[in-house]
Amino acid sequence: MNIPNTSFSSLKNFINELSRIMPHVENGKVVNPTPIIDLTELIAECARREYKINIDAKKIKVYGKLESKLPAGSVKTRPAYYILKNAIENGLLKEDTIVFEATSGNFGISLSLLTKLGIKVVAIVSRKLQEGVLEELSKSGVKIIDLDIDICPAPGLKVSLDVLSAKLAYDKIKESLEEIGLDIMKLARFENEIESLLIKQDVINLAKLLAKIYNGFCPEQYDNECNPKVHEEITAREIEQQLNELGEDINEFTIVCTFGTGGTATGLSNYFLKTLHLKKVRVIYPLSAQDVAGIRTKEKALGLRFYKPELYLGEHEVDFEEAKKLLIFFNERGVSIGESSALALYATIQMINFGLGNKFLVILPDDFEKYSKKYEIRTIKLSVSYDEVKDRINEYEAIIWTHGAFIPNEEAIELISKQFNIDKRKIEIANREEMIQLTLKSQIPDRIKSKKKILLMCVGGGTSLKIAEFLFKNGIIAQSLEGGIIPLTSKIGKKVEELLKPFSKN
Incomplete structure (x- = not known):
């Protein structure tokens, strides 16, 4: 969450701080x-x-x-803020109020802002929630009633639980509320009504009913x-x-x-x-x-x-x-x-x-x-060493030289080819117009657009790294060779200037 780690002395103090950092009109x-x-x-x-x-x-x-930049990390912070602000201003939400809501994750996480005041927030969720979402909701301080039913089927949609499943879900609710520290005896006279809602999988109205039973507050995000x-x-x-x-x-x-x-x-x-x-x-x-x-x-x-x-x-x-x-x-x-x-x-x-x-x-x-x-997400290193490249050289479609002042001479191209054991035809040199596109115009040359993965080289590694960063942000997997051509020259006892020539003006 992006909200400051602040101890709030009152609901008024809480909503004032939230109002200060939320998008609002001034x-x-x-x-x-x-x-x-x-x-x-x-x-x-x-x-x-x-x-x-x-x-x-x-x-x-x-x-x-x-919208992930909002205080609770999602777009749901916006309605949560407006709903809570309205409830506090109208006396519907007080320091000793218990909050109940049906949520598929983000709205419940937004409501967790209230836990900084010691207010209990009870979220009715489904086992269908993804592991990471449920985990973040749990870490946020929200108390969870986890039911094995659809979190929010549409009103009138023909879905239902059998009576036995509804009774098991009712027992799960009692168990969860008791763990939270609430008096489950208050549920007794509402048992039939709760089971009826469970049979219809109407978790939205179940949250409203629990708020009524415990004299709590339900934000009613679906109807507010x-x-x-x-x-x-x-x-x-x-x-x-x-x-x-x-x-x-x-x-x-x-x-x-x-x-x-x-x-x-x-x-x-x-x-x-x-x-x-x-x-x-x-x-x-x-x-x-x-x-x-x-x-x-x-x-x-x-x-x-x-x-x-x-x-x-x-x-x-x-x-x-x-x-x-x-x-x-x-x-x-x-x-x-x-x-x-x-x-x-x-x-x-x-x-x-x-x-x-x-x-x-x-x-x-x-x-x-x-x-x-x-999901399995690969992280891409933008700067790679000679040894890392040599072990995976076949992953690259091409090695592209990217420097605005100097280009490798024929001896340097032979050196690169030999050191990486690749055909010289895989070594390409960005021309002057392409370098202008990459460094001054923030444009991607057509030749580079067509490649899936490339290795960039320059004299010392600085220019190629900047270009790799630009290309990566625009969807092209490009990596820069650390140190440029310098580490390769040391392998044959040559000076860098002996392997380079000025960029042709043509």
């Missing part, structure tokens, strides 16, 4: 916005490498909005108007403001987001319909029966209070199995995104490919940390 401007990053080159490279889709990066623009309101009043204005600061026109952009409670999609849609009189939001779902952390399939969105398809520019169901390739691609290149972010970005590639727009801003709800145990 003097007509949103302050503390979450970052927007340009993902255009990375999207184009991912499309080409992972999906064999050719996208011209010069003809598109894709920004990502990093503060949820879409925060996105209408803050997030949407924030997006418009940031695009304007980047010299972009909001009218030209489509907003892309996934669907959890519907708060983000509906709040953003409300704002743009009221201010621009345009539908701007495309909503993304995984395919039916696919499990994406915190995200609903379209069929499970039906019947939810904040599901408002008439407000959306479009709804799209995409294959999360395909989106996993993008998830790994981005995280291996240092852009930390979670599962729902990957789904939204993959959908964006498909929308570009099918002509549904060329300018997009994608909401990235959280980062990769909670999901890291589920």
Whole structure:
């Protein structure tokens, strides 16, 4: 979490501190916005490498909005803040209040901010939660009731438990509440009502009922108007403001987001319909029966209070199995995104490919940390030693010389070929225009775009490392040889200047 490790003397002190660090409006401007990053080159490279889709990066623009930078690490901090602020101001939440909520992870983690005040937060979760999500929720200080049922099926969706399973789930609730230190005798007269909710897998209303039984507070994220309101009043204005600061026109952009409670999609849609009189939001779902952390399939969105398809520019169901390739691609290149972010970005590639727009801003709800145990992500060293390269030389498609003043002479090329036991044809030299592209224009030469993995060399290793960093950020696996050509010259007793010649002006 990004919230300061502060001891709060009161709820008022807590909400004042949270208000200070959250995105909010001051003097007509949103302050503390979450970052927007340009993902255009990375999207184009991912499309080409992972999906064999050719996208011209010069003809598109894709920004990502990093909601993982919010105090509790996800977009859910926004509605949690608005809901808690409203509850505190209206006397619904006090220091001795117990908070109950059904959550698939991120909202519960956001509520854990209250535990700094000693307030008990009880999250009703499902065994379907991924290990990393459940682990982070546990570490956050939230008390957990872990049920082996769907965390939040859509109202009216025909799913049910048998009576025996419902009774077992009821016993699990009693056991968990007793461990938390609550009086389970209070449950007795509500047993039939609780079991009825369990049979229907209605965990949303179960949380409301438990709050009623224990005179607690339920944030009701699925029904609380503060949820879409925060996105209408803050997030949407924030997006418009940031695009304007980047010299972009909001009218030209489509907003892309996934669907959890519907708060983000509906709040953003409300704002743009009221201010621009345009539908701007495309909503993304995984395919039916696919499990994406915190995200609903379209069929499970039906019947939810904040599901408002008439407000959306479009709804799209995409294959999360395909989106996993993008998830790994981005995280291996240092852009930390979670599962729902990957789904939204993959959908964006498909929308570009099918002509549904060329300018997009994608909401990235959280980062990769909670999901890291589920995926095998390779970390790439940008600077590698001679010995490391020699052991894996066949992994590289080419060795490319990248220096703006000097290039290797024929003797140097022979030396590189011999030391790494490779054909001289695998040793390439970036020409003057390519060096200008790489070092001054922040552009990737076509020759480099076509390669999967390359080793960069220069005189001393500095220029090649800077270029490797630039290429890596833009989706190309490039590594720089430590020390450049200098370590190789020592092997044959030559001075560096004897193996180099000035870059030709032609």
